[in-house]
Amino acid sequence: MANSRNKPSISPKTVFLGIGTFTVIIIALVFLFRTFVVVESGQVGVVANFGAVQDVLLPEGMHAVNPFISTVIQLDVRIQKMEAEASASSKDLQPVTSKVALNFFLSKEKANVIYRDLGLDYKRTIIEPVVQESIKSAAARYTAEELITKRPAVKEDVYQYIKKRLAQNNITVTDFSIIDFNFSPEFNSAIELKQIAEQKALTALNDLERIKTEGEQERVRAQAQSDAQKLLQLSLDDKLLKLRAIEKWDGKLPVISGEGGTFVDIADILKSNKK
Numbered sequence: 001m002a003n004s005r006n007k008p009s010i011s012p013k014t015v016f017l018g019i020g021t022f023t024v025i026i027i028a029l030v031f032l033f034r035t036f037v038v039v040e041s042g043q044v045g046v047v048a049n050f051g052a053v054q055d056v057l058l059p060e061g062m063h064a065v066n067p068f069i070s071t072v073i074q075l076d077v078r079i080q081k082m083e084a085e086a087s088a089s090s091k092d093l094q095p096v097t098s099k100v101a102l103n104f105f106l107s108k109e110k111a112n113v114i115y116r117d118l119g120l121d122y123k124r125t126i127i128e129p130v131v132q133e134s135i136k137s138a139a140a141r142y143t144a145e146e147l148i149t150k151r152p153a154v155k156e157d158v159y160q161y162i163k164k165r166l167a168q169n170n171i172t173v174t175d176f177s178i179i180d181f182n183f184s185p186e187f188n189s190a191i192e193l194k195q196i197a198e199q200k201a202l203t204a205l206n207d208l209e210r211i212k213t214e215g216e217q218e219r220v221r222a223q224a225q226s227d228a229q230k231l232l233q234l235s236l237d238d239k240l241l242k243l244r245a246i247e248k249w250d251g252k253l254p255v256i257s258g259e260g261g262t263f264v265d266i267a268d269i270l271k272s273n274k275k
Contacts, residue, residue: 086135094144110170
């Protein structure tokens with residue numbers, strides 16, 4: 001009982017001072033942490049004072065700001081990739097849906113303007129609508145079949161349109177591709193039937209050319225055989241005539257009649273030469 005009476009008690013004033021000191025320390029720490037902002041790699045810090053976007057931009061690294069009036073918003077200025085789908089009608093009024101992909105990046109120097117004009121949801125508010133508009137514009141200049149056969153030209157048209165439009169909002173497009181074009185089942189069936197018909201026609205044409213070629217080759221062979229037979233016949237006829245002449249010769253050389261009624265005996269001349 002005596003020890004209990006001698007134990008000092010904590011006064012309310014001491015408790016209040018302790019709580020106050022702890023609160024001040026917490027506030028000081030919060031203020032300290034909010035005073036320094038770290039802008040991550042590949043980001044740009046946009047400063048807004050009481051909600052108003054400032055001209056100053058914060059590069060990568062640590063920066064001191066006034067936490068009571070300033071807010072730092074970080075925008076990604078690296079190359080980004082996004083995919084989007086668009087629906088349109090071709091020049092011949094065929095419905096077409098497409099899936100496209102593009103690579104882009106935000107202008108580092110205009111990050112504050114982008115945030116002020118477009119906000120952080122710029123993909124939905126500006127890029128997707130521009131893609132939709134570009135696909136509709138391009139599709140209206142081509143028939144459905146041309147969208148397939150002239151795909152590189154369609155891609156280039158859409159790419160240039162998107163590139164020009166987004167550049168107005170300080171967004172640079174570095175690459176663009178059309179992943180797929182889809183048409184109605186009826187149109188797909190018609191295309192398939194046309195391809196089958198074209199393939200059959202090509203096969204028939206190839207067969208006709210083959211038959212013509214084979215016929216010409218056969219004609220050439222027949223002509224060659226005929227010419228060979230004629231040459232052989234002429235050769236045989238010449239030999240045959242010589243054979244018939246030999247068979248009819250009596251072994252006597254001819255006597256030639258000269259001027260003045262003189263006769264020349266070829267046999268006598270030959271005999272004299274031998275002597």
